[in-house]
Amino acid sequence: MARVEIRDLRVHFGDVIAVDGVNLDVEDGEFVVFLGPSGCGKTTTLRCVAGLESPTSGEILFDGKTVTQLDSMNRNVAMVFQFISLYPHLTVRQNIAFPLKARRLPKAVIEEKIQWVSRIFDLAEILDLRPGRLPPGARQKAALARSVVRDPNVLLLDEPLSAIDEQFREEMRWELRHLQKELGVTSIYVTHDQREAMSLADRIVLMNEGKIVQVGAPAELFNDPTNQFSGFFIGSPAMNFVRARRKGEKAALAEGAATIALPDNVMQLMGDQEVLLGIRPQHVATIDREAEFGCVRTTPSQVNSVGREHWFDFQLGDTTIKGMSQSRVAQGTGEIIARLDVEHLHVFDLKGERLRGEDRS
């Protein structure tokens, strides 16, 4: 188990810049999730830590010692891959013994370690089966067992749950999180699924176009996005964005499709320029009586109830705003009052950068 430092990492593939200056410290025992859309450089960064990819420039350090030039076989990293991690012609037991044999450990020690790990991961029944006969969940469990059996410096996971059915994925996530804390192994997990990231991570590293967009605890990213991309990528359904500009005491939304009263701090942030207002659907509700701030009279264009969540859409010019109501919103009943919770309203400039008041930097 080690502290992992990534210093100014850059990876170029020909003309393509896959990773563009990434700096990050991962604390010993921490569970960090690299999150981002495909092609954002998260997997390449992970592969650099593993030693499977050589960086164009920059450094990787384990416990303060540089490993940039080390081959992955000498880094003592463990990695679980997206689809295949186990060798199909070896049994689960042989697969788990594979990294131990590389270190020429005595047979008795190997057997002892296999017993230990199979107890933790509950593998006793499948130890002598070949991976081909196992469901994907069991396969990845065995792959995890193999990766932690030899106290790696860092555990690297490249979308390990994506091949698993939705049903089991939830369970596997919970188990993974639990085991990671119990074993205390420094872990870096790559995913494009923000829900997965939110439920697993101590800290999320949000990436886009080879750069880190934002680093923070899941709640931090959810509540305090640094830019439009971060606001958009985290949370489901995605954050609503609507253009706004000061118009007298109020603000005109979507080029005058509606006007809305906003509190002073928001109006100050807006100044005289056109801005983007971002608000999560969870913070757009329907109310019976107009409140002081954030209310829009509108007609829902679409409603959809999923269990206890009553989703509704309404149009502001060309912009569709999604909201979530406590009670069922009936379609075609005419006007409703939608209320944007101004406490959770984020202001971005038109380039997508967050505008912040001086009091909350």
Place this chain on the structure above:
Amino acid sequence: MILKRNSPFLIPAIVLGIYMIYSLGPIFWLVLSSLKSRQDLFTLPPKLFFTPDLSGYEAVFGIGAAKDSAAAIGLVQSLYNSIIVSIAGTALATILGTLAGYACSRFRFVGRDDFMFFALSTRMIPPTAVLVFYHVMFAKMGLSDTVSGLIIVTTFINLGLATWIMKGFFDGVPTAVESIAKVNGYSRFYAFRKFVLPMVRGGIAATAGFCFIFAWNEFAFSSILSTTKAKTLPVRLSSAMGSTGIEWTQICAAGVVLIVPVAIFFYLIRRHILMGMTFGVLGKAGH
């Protein structure tokens, strides 16, 4: 037959039938002739039924009564040359092609695509265009009319194709196979030897099959680079004269002997032929 008169397959069946006679007819004729005695061979009209005479084969393999016969045209040595050259050339081309194919499949290096094109282009060169220069080159190096010289040429002829086919098969092996080994404390070479190579066993067999067929049939280079001692069977046959004139029975027998290994190899690798070819092409497109 089973085809009705107005079956839509009638015309294709006739066309294919004619094509079959065209392509298999000469082989049938060859096999028949190889089993005929000199007298039967020149009878008109040709006999379909006759007493088989193995003297042609005996002469080719240098056994039996024909061994010391004056009529024997000495095909044994050339058969032996053919076998040595083909096997050694195939082995070398397959081994080197496997290594080169792996490198081209897995490593990014400057000029990889150019290299792949170059490798393929070696097969596109019309041999006649460069024969003279080969002749001079090999003569200077003392490799003219030697089996080792022919092995070098045969290897070179096949290496490009072997590289391409093997690259295709390696492209079909997920890179995770090596990655898994590496993150578990093993070298790439270990993964290559222990896991990747066994996974492309079929590909290696197919490549070897291709190479062997090309090597076995190779005529142009062998004919100019061998004058007496190192002549391979195809070359020897083209100029086969015995002391009593052209020995057609022996030539036909040798022809059959030439066909048999090709037929066997083709049968063995038939499943890989299409795959080997398309993989080579698709592998290029995928990068």
